Amino acid sequence: MTQRNGVFDRLSDRVMNLDSPAYGDERERTVSMEASSFGLTIGLYAGLAGAVVSAAFGLILLPTVLLALTILPAAAAQWYARRRGVHLNALAEESGAKSTLITMVAVCSLIALAFAAMTYTVFTSQPLLPLPSFTVTPGDGLLGGAAQGAVVGGMVGAVAGIIGSILSYRKAHRRK
Numbered sequence: 001m002t003q004r005n006g007v008f009d010r011l012s013d014r015v016m017n018l019d020s021p022a023y024g025d026e027r028e029r030t031v032s033m034e035a036s037s038f039g040l041t042i043g044l045y046a047g048l049a050g051a052v053v054s055a056a057f058g059l060i061l062l063p064t065v066l067l068a069l070t071i072l073p074a075a076a077a078q079w080y081a082r083r084r085g086v087h088l089n090a091l092a093e094e095s096g097a098k099s100t101l102i103t104m105v106a107v108c109s110l111i112a113l114a115f116a117a118m119t120y121t122v123f124t125s126q127p128l129l130p131l132p133s134f135t136v137t138p139g140d141g142l143l144g145g146a147a148q149g150a151v152v153g154g155m156v157g158a159v160a161g162i163i164g165s166i167l168s169y170r171k172a173h174r175r176k
Contacts, residue, residue, distance in 0.1 A: 012080060040073055048110035055117035058127020063114050 023029040047070030051063035081088050092100040117128050 008079075009083060012083075040077070044070055044074060044107065045110075048107065048114070051114040052110055052117065055114045055121070056128045057131050058121045058129075060118055060121060063118060067111065067114060 023032055047066045051066040051070065054066065055063040078088055120126075120128050
């Protein structure tokens with residue numbers, strides 16, 4: 001296993017904290033890593049789909065940001081593995097797995113679709129699909145009330161998640 005001691009290596013080791021007991025035993029660690037990989041994959045597809053949809057509505061900045069945020073975790077995973085002597089692309093290519101080919105074709109197709117929609121907008125000065133002509137402002141009827149409820153609910157849920165995490169952590173440490 002190749003391990004370098006650069007600033008980014010030390011930072012990634014600190015962020016990952018792989019020696020933490022939070023990963024559990026070997027089976028739990030494996031499932032945790034599989035779950036993280038699954039979450040990364042879902043995030044990848046959701047970001048790409050969001051980029052395609054927002055590009056189709058004529059937006060340029062949002063799909064660009066979504067593509068960058070989608071590619072960043074994949075690039076970070078490649079970097080992390082390579083620094084430890086594992087070349088993910090070579091591993092996937094050598095396995096000959098059809099699922100790897102399908103994944104790469106799907107990802108590249110979604111990226112191409114997003115850029116195609118943005119290209120159409122840039123060259124025609126029109127969106128591929130027109131945006132709906134309504135706007136939602138707080139206090140503006142049913143949709144405004146729903147928007148207010150959604151943002152307040154999101155904040156309350158996030159704060160509840162933080163408090164629940166802290167209480168759960170403290171409860172687990174009291175048992176030890």
